[in-house]
Amino acid sequence: MVESFAATSLLGHRPICGSYCSKDVLSKRKMIGFCRLPKAVTSKSLQRRMIGYGVTPIIKSEAMELTREVSPFRDGEQILKDFGYKIDTGADSKPGSWPPNNKADNPWLHNPLIRHERMGCGWLGAIFEWEGVLIEDNPNLENQAWLALSQEEGKSPPLAWILRRIEGMKNEQAISEVLCWSRDPAQVKRMSTRKEEIYQAFQGGIYRFRAGSEEFVNVLMHYNIPMALVSTRPRKILENMIGAIGIEGVFNVIVAAEDVHRGKPDPEMFVYAAELLQFIPERCIVFGNSNQTVEAAHDARMKCVAVASKHPVYELGAADLVVRRLDELSVVDLKNLAAVESSEFDSGEPELEMEAEEEDDSYPRSSVAVDDGFW
Numbered sequence: 001m002v003e004s005f006a007a008t009s010l011l012g013h014r015p016i017c018g019s020y021c022s023k024d025v026l027s028k029r030k031m032i033g034f035c036r037l038p039k040a041v042t043s044k045s046l047q048r049r050m051i052g053y054g055v056t057p058i059i060k061s062e063a064m065e066l067t068r069e070v071s072p073f074r075d076g077e078q079i080l081k082d083f084g085y086k087i088d089t090g091a092d093s094k095p096g097s098w099p100p101n102n103k104a105d106n107p108w109l110h111n112p113l114i115r116h117e118r119m120g121c122g123w124l125g126a127i128f129e130w131e132g133v134l135i136e137d138n139p140n141l142e143n144q145a146w147l148a149l150s151q152e153e154g155k156s157p158p159l160a161w162i163l164r165r166i167e168g169m170k171n172e173q174a175i176s177e178v179l180c181w182s183r184d185p186a187q188v189k190r191m192s193t194r195k196e197e198i199y200q201a202f203q204g205g206i207y208r209f210r211a212g213s214e215e216f217v218n219v220l221m222h223y224n225i226p227m228a229l230v231s232t233r234p235r236k237i238l239e240n241m242i243g244a245i246g247i248e249g250v251f252n253v254i255v256a257a258e259d260v261h262r263g264k265p266d267p268e269m270f271v272y273a274a275e276l277l278q279f280i281p282e283r284c285i286v287f288g289n290s291n292q293t294v295e296a297a298h299d300a301r302m303k304c305v306a307v308a309s310k311h312p313v314y315e316l317g318a319a320d321l322v323v324r325r326l327d328e329l330s331v332v333d334l335k336n337l338a339a340v341e342s343s344e345f346d347s348g349e350p351e352l353e354m355e356a357e358e359e360d361d362s363y364p365r366s367s368v369a370v371d372d373g374f375w
Helices: 002-012 043-053 056-074 112-118 139-153 160-165 171-178 185-203 213-222 235-245 268-277 291-299 331-339
Strands: 018-023 029-034 125-129 227-230 253-255 284-288 303-307 321-323
Touching: 125 268, 139 160, 139 185, 171 185, 213 227, 227 268, 235 253, 253 268, 268 284, 268 291, 284 291, 284 331, 291 303, 303 331
Parallel strands: 125 227, 125 284, 227 253, 284 303, 303 321
Antiparallel strands: 018 029
């Protein structure tokens, strides 16, 4: 088959079995014999004709050369020529092989489950508050705990606006900075611990999910979205609450009161949770139920979803999204929310500078001077 292919290819290279004139080194004319073949000829008849004319060795030598040229193409290997320049295709290629290996040709990507994982939701994180977002919360219990502590310590009871101000703060921060009951660290720690004991006594150890919260957490777990839990409660109490409703191991990160120095509206605990999740703040979504949470999330350059559990919807308009129940949200909503770059997050547009107003000199200035002693 190779000899027939080579012999047929010779029709396009040189004449066979005829004669033509050529000059040797001494410039003497010399006749070389050859014969012409018909256009359509089979391999067997071609061999018989060539044997008759005695040109078989020449044909075999030409066939061997063509065989060496054709063999790389038959083996699927093409020798690349170096034209003096290189094109960076971004793919890993071996010298002498074509086409180069492409990362998109990875056979593992043929698996739809792996493709789904790569195109999933692993690029965003969810940061949850505890009371009023995932579990039912009674804000009156918090106020009653502060009032009971003030009676025990012989302090004046805090007013309603003060109770609203210390909402979301750490106990130590509220006692020392807002209520100003003590500056002694030991006394502040003791009163903070006692306040938590009073609150847990009022709570009675009864915890339950808010409507739609458990379903939403299950959806996030199904899509492998990393989740963090933040709270100003002590870690021991927070772990007991999580165990009471049976969601141990759900959260990748838990940030408690011992992990931060200040509570809301300071964004420290949200920033720390994003660092533990190993996400940039712009790809984290905070779920809270107060304007203090919205303020802290935006200060941390995060998006915020407000749950209208203890405040009406119209009071939470500063949030990026406001819902009554968490199951009103979908994963697509979270993707769209995390993918949008808000204008307040340094969109790159230059700020407009106020031009200095030119003074209107259309009216001449008065040359009358006023004596200061006149007044």
